[in-house]
């Protein structure tokens with residue numbers, strides 16, 4: 001009350017108050033009360049922050065906790081502090097925080113939040129260092145950028161863990177894994193694609209991951225080869241970019257013709273087992289089978305990442321493949337849909353589809369759908 005003009009208040013109380021005086025006074029009182037409340041709230045917040053920021057010596061950590069600290073912290077451990085009420089947050093000298101209960105990844109808090117963006121726009125270069133030997137990988141019609149795969153792997157795995165990609169193509173996932181010291185197993189029907197992956201790795205001087213040539217469904221079913229690779233371990237992440245039904249097998253138009261200088265269809269392979277050569281229903285059936293057969297190799301609370309692109313709506317059909325697949329995969333016992341990211345690839349050239357009559361979108365985006373295993 002002391003910051004309200006006391007004289008003014010007394011004067012006003014001595015005389016008969018007019019309607020205006022009362023209004024003026026009420027406005028002033030409301031404003032002051034608001035200020036006081038705000039100051040009180042800020043004081044409490046500061047006290048809370050001070051408490052949280054109270055730093056503890058690293059000596060309070062036990063051996064097991066220290067063992068699980070990621071390498072990027074261990075390198076300068078003597079400059080770190082433990083902070084927080086729970087005494088479980090490590091603060092590095094440059095302000096990065098890592099929670100000791102983080103069983104999912106090795107990321108500091110700020111990178112964790114950054115990954116949660118539901119939309120990613122990229123324009124990865126296909127030349128120079130950022131191209132990751134794209135000139136070799138480009139024999140594949142749709143190679144995934146290794147940087148994109150690296151960032152996904154980084155969120156869903158810790159250092160040295162294992163990843164499976166049973167539609168590996170020319171190895172976007174495998175290269176992404178090698179970039180951040182993870183282990184990966186890749187499967188593809190085509191030895192041409194696997195060889196291009198190997199050639200790219202050699203040029204990039206990266207660790208060559210294990211690859212198997214063959215039909216993934218048969219390999220997943222037979223268990224022998226995968227169990228030999230895993231040696232009693234499990235995958236933390238299965239990341240796949242399946243061929244999209246018969247999408248690539250139909251006659252091409254527009255941009256596709258421009259790129260390939262021909263209107264002939266380009267299936268990934270001519271093999272009958274190639275899911276890209278199947279119609280949508282056949283594809284779905286076989287695709288769901290691959291997921292079911294891969295489940296025993298995924299650790300509990302491990303993640304499944306699936307890429308898919310919608311087809312254009314046609315003749316009254318919505319062709320929202322992503323939503324169809326989410327429903328189907330979500331029915332698989334022990335696998336729950338937990339959300340998605342939309343990846344927009346800004347490096348794709350625009351083409352005037354539909355011009356000058358109708359709207360036909362240039363689909364720059366793909367869906368990256370996330371599922372989690374729960375027993």
Ligand SMILES: C[S@@+](CC[C@H](N)C(=O)[O-])C[C@H]1O[C@@H](n2cnc3c(N)ncnc32)[C@H](O)[C@@H]1O
Pocket residue numbers: 140142143144145166167168169170171172173187188189190193214215216217241242243244268269273274275276
């Ligand atoms: C969309 S591409 C994956 C591209 C990959 N992400 C990359 O970075 O190169 C799908 C791949 O699945 C492979 N494929 C299709 N059917 C398969 C099957 N039954 N078993 C194994 N691989 C298969 C194709 O040969 C193709 O390379």
